[in-house]
Amino acid sequence: METLTETIWFSEKRKELMFLLLEGAKTSEEIENKMGVSWRSMMLPVKELKEMDLLLHKDTKYTLSSIGRLVTENAKPVSDIMGILDKNTDYWASRDLKTIPRGLCRKLGELGNFSLIEPELKDMFELPEKYVASISRSTHIMSVLSFFHPSYLSMFIEMASKGIEISILLTESVWERIKEDFQEQRDRLENIDNAHVFIYQHVSTPPAIVVTDVFLLLSIFNKEGRYDHRDILSFDASAMQWGKELFLHYAESSMKVI
Amino acid sequence: MRYSLTNIVWYSEKRKNILLLLKEGPRDIDRIKTSLNETSRSIMPQIKRLLQKKLIVQNGESYCLSEIGELIVDSIEPLLDTMRVIEENKEFWITRDLSFLPQHLFNRLGELGHYLLVEPDLNRMFELPREFKNNILKSKQVSSFISYVHPQIPSLYIELVDKGVHLSLFMTKTAFEKLKSEYPKEMKKILSSSGVELFLCNENIPLPTLAVTGWFTYLCFLNVEGRYDHWDIISFDESALLWGNELIEHYRSKSERIHFS
Numbered sequence: 001m002e003t004l005t006e007t008i009w010f011s012e013k014r015k016e017l018m019f020l021l022l023e024g025a026k027t028s029e030e031i032e033n034k035m036g037v038s039w040r041s042m043m044l045p046v047k048e049l050k051e052m053d054l055l056l057h058k059d060t061k062y063t064l065s066s067i068g069r070l071v072t073e074n075a076k077p078v079s080d081i082m083g084i085l086d087k088n089t090d091y092w093a094s095r096d097l098k099t100i101p102r103g104l105c106r107k108l109g110e111l112g113n114f115s116l117i118e119p120e121l122k123d124m125f126e127l128p129e130k131y132v133a134s135i136s137r138s139t140h141i142m143s144v145l146s147f148f149h150p151s152y153l154s155m156f157i158e159m160a161s162k163g164i165e166i167s168i169l170l171t172e173s174v175w176e177r178i179k180e181d182f183q184e185q186r187d188r189l190e191n192i193d194n195a196h197v198f199i200y201q202h203v204s205t206p207p208a209i210v211v212t213d214v215f216l217l218l219s220i221f222n223k224e225g226r227y228d229h230r231d232i233l234s235f236d237a238s239a240m241q242w243g244k245e246l247f248l249h250y251a252e253s254s255m256k257v258i
Numbered sequence: 259m260r261y262s263l264t265n266i267v268w269y270s271e272k273r274k275n276i277l278l279l280l281k282e283g284p285r286d287i288d289r290i291k292t293s294l295n296e297t298s299r300s301i302m303p304q305i306k307r308l309l310q311k312k313l314i315v316q317n318g319e320s321y322c323l324s325e326i327g328e329l330i331v332d333s334i335e336p337l338l339d340t341m342r343v344i345e346e347n348k349e350f351w352i353t354r355d356l357s358f359l360p361q362h363l364f365n366r367l368g369e370l371g372h373y374l375l376v377e378p379d380l381n382r383m384f385e386l387p388r389e390f391k392n393n394i395l396k397s398k399q400v401s402s403f404i405s406y407v408h409p410q411i412p413s414l415y416i417e418l419v420d421k422g423v424h425l426s427l428f429m430t431k432t433a434f435e436k437l438k439s440e441y442p443k444e445m446k447k448i449l450s451s452s453g454v455e456l457f458l459c460n461e462n463i464p465l466p467t468l469a470v471t472g473w474f475t476y477l478c479f480l481n482v483e484g485r486y487d488h489w490d491i492i493s494f495d496e497s498a499l500l501w502g503n504e505l506i507e508h509y510r511s512k513s514e515r516i517h518f519s
Contacts, residue, residue, distance in 0.1 A: 004341040009268035053352050066356045067344050073365045074337040081333050082263035085326055093312040097325045106333050 080109020112236030371495030
């Protein structure tokens, strides 16, 4: 092995070991358990990483050297984002990612272990099942509604009336629709202290987001600018954090109306 | 067979270079060949793979990055920079004490970019390195952090003050006490100048010297044994200036401004 590129990417075991040690120093038993392999099969990767000065063996524990940590910290997000894009290449290739700020796009790996929900034709207008079950367990909700779905609105109102803190960000056109056809719901929102409504002041259409302390549901439009009923659902803490950052990004260019 | 992105991006130097080239903008096949010094025969199979993986798209004669292609290039660049910074002088980096750096700036050491390693010159061990001295005297604005006192530092500061350079001096209390007691006359002159700000850092940070000017960043690290072995770094890259300024800002938040009347 000569280069760092080879060291990191040419062996799954070396790479996974480096990522594992980002969490902190580990004994050989801990490495065996965490990686689900025998120590015997880790001896070569360990030796190779040591020879590349990326790994140190101190007392009974293995730990990344400082340059090992430096390289691994930079390789981890790359591996994560590649994992995400590999999982559903066609889905990601057809998304309009321009509306998501660059910094967050780069951290797409934080969506973690998500599932891509593609409803059958007959269920096209139902809310995803897992999502409905999860929202009732949430203690706060942030949502960007960039297309109108009557069930979302009534569900949010129901949740808000139970005292759950909820912030809804609407595009101008969704807001117009609500004012026109759902005056009653609008009035109800107005009367709930813990419900806040913002109007997005920008011409572009952001993806639809529902993020709570339990899950993230994300609907990114396709390149034609249409919602094609494919949603991302993730229960990973890093995904929820990512979703909140995205919500706050849009909230920055919004006006509070309720 | 479906190839993973790891395979596509890292298993072929050519494919990686095509992606990096297209980051600069769309290119037709002839320009790609010339830039990468390849033939059609050697490059076309790689272009095909990238098209299949949807990392690049073809518009008539020219190729450009797709959105996910851009995303991939964006995300691999910091890693490539980091690896290059390390691989250019691996021995140096292995033996540095980097533990004092705040996490986010440690992770971004790749931003030092195309730096030069200034080697110790045994005959001039007690002078400031020429690379440092010559360049700093051409600056209009200097921010520096020091935790150790080089004997030529006071006279350098005076020279800068005389030239009207704006100086933001950050130092540890120990360094300040030493300067005050050993160079009282010089310090009085420096600190009474209008273009000088002084900040004392509450912590003892094992960073001998950091200097950031409008056009270069200069760094002296300790080695892992806690000694200064006169190996320094200078970088003229824009990204290194941003990095250096962030480190200065980090120390500003740990320092107290001292006013002199």
